[in-house]
Amino acid sequence: MARIRTIKPEFPQSESIGQLSRDARLLFLQLFTVVDDFGRARASSRMLASVLYPYDDDAKDLIDSWLDELEEKGHIRRYRVDGTLYLDIPNWLKHQKIDHPSKKGLPEFTEDAREGSRGLAPDLGPVPVSRTNIRSVAKATRPRRGEEFEKFKAEYPKRDGSNPWTPAEKLFDQAIAAGMDPTDLIAAARRYRAECDRKGLTGTDKVAQAQTWLRQKRWTDYADTPPTLQLPAAEDQSFWDHVEQTYRSAGIWSRHAGPKPGFPDCRAPTDVVRRILEIDEAKRLSGDGMQFGSEGNESDERPRQAAG
Template structure:
């Protein structure tokens, strides 16, 4: 079922968005309307998205999807049964979540088993994988100091995962968490992951465990890049006297 979504004013000047072609931006916005749930899962069906969002436009939908994924705004995830979905990263941070909307999202039903997939995406004649996309692993230029491409690292050592696991505040789904960690560590550093965990701890301090995402979900969604939430400033003690 399609949903009404909102667009923040700073979307139009976002550093990653301005790099996208106009049709890629339109497709990205349209995907928000056709998520399977309020967590940002989208059916991994390019032709269906074409018919839903750009039905009369002569565009290469696969190339547009690859363009969006190469900017790191959408990733492809896979559940324990081998089914794939698209995931709009940080969707919940930018959309109003309506708790009355109940869905039977198949991705949410297997959230503990979701992992980033390495399935290549096509961009014209160029084929790239999520690990090799410029904004995910190679940095802005995609080159090291010696001018060579920085290839993805090997899966993380168990000690790195153990360090992460010891710090993460909710210890459930360890096997799925390890799979997600091995994928995530190719996209960032252990220090960045631990920094994200510390932010998560501060943001969820005093909350019940059920409000803290499972480790696999947190890693798959790239939540280590989350920005601190901004709380409204307390009203000034002078305000009441001023208006008397």
């Protein structure tokens, strides 16, 4: 049975809470309704979006960035036990008075179980990654990546309202890790700003939050000569290899390849259709927040047709 939770009067004045975006603040409060008496809950983003935002269709695409923001600021911790992802709210029992707590059901947080603390070696399954190695890699890559993001941030149009840059930077890094050239992202942001200037949108709430713009891969709308358009002239094996590789690395189905597998009139070869649907299914089962769609369009969640 659901329990009544307490929100202290000083919550709105908390400096640490004030550093969160409004969406992350709302999510934090809503998590109070689903965590158990020890401040723990299952952390599948799809499940949380459906339970906490039943009337918001876009929540499933945005909730991962809100969870990232909460975790970065120390308001939640995510961890994995036996393949299942959980979260907890640190110091939960200091802020909630539980007279007769229920029996412990969900596993508790440990540093070893923290999400992201383990790596995956090819063909060998999960193996521990030392914190020393993580720090050395981070130190080697973060300065340059940070400089590139600052350039992106400088080119991005100003907006009226919140525009949290921390989750945007994570999405920027993810796009580069997936194969995007940072200079292409920066140039696309510059073209988006020019369009907003031309339409009189700069400085208004009509400008998309940078995290939304990046998550929905809107840079494809403002690309000059994006790599995904540099395709072989004929639809031979090299053409379909290129289309499939682009989808694997960047999550974009080329418009030159016609309708995506799972949609009417798809003309991709049967083996390509099968592999693309397998990629989509693997992403769905893993709860990965990456959205797969076609160039210039947001992903479409219509039911897939059976592969030939």
